[in-house]
Amino acid sequence: MPLDFFQNVQHSPRFHAFTFGVSEMPLWARFIVAIPLIPGVLLVGLSLLAVLASILALLLITVPVYLLVKWITGVKAVPREYLSSGSRRVQATVRDV
Numbered sequence: 001m002p003l004d005f006f007q008n009v010q011h012s013p014r015f016h017a018f019t020f021g022v023s024e025m026p027l028w029a030r031f032i033v034a035i036p037l038i039p040g041v042l043l044v045g046l047s048l049l050a051v052l053a054s055i056l057a058l059l060l061i062t063v064p065v066y067l068l069v070k071w072i073t074g075v076k077a078v079p080r081e082y083l084s085s086g087s088r089r090v091q092a093t094v095r096d097v
Contacts, residue, residue: 022030
């Protein structure tokens with residue numbers, strides 16, 4: 001979301017009226033206002049857990065298939081020397097003349 005959206009929310013009179021109204025309430029009234037927020041917070045947490053579980057399920061399915069296909073095709077892992085900063089290991093024979 002663009003930054004302008006959050007600036008508009010912060011400068012909105014309705015936003016200030018709500019935050020000012022809640023901050024002026026006594027503690028017991030804030031508690032009563034907060035009670036209906038609990039199910040929403042729990043649902044957001046459960047949604048995040050569901051996303052993490054689905055990503056884990058995807059990995060549990062795809063990683064074994066990837067390893068099987070790699071084994072069938074005979075593709076070997078790339079040596080770490082090739083992954084470094086553009087240099088690789090070479091064999092050379094030095095002869096004294």
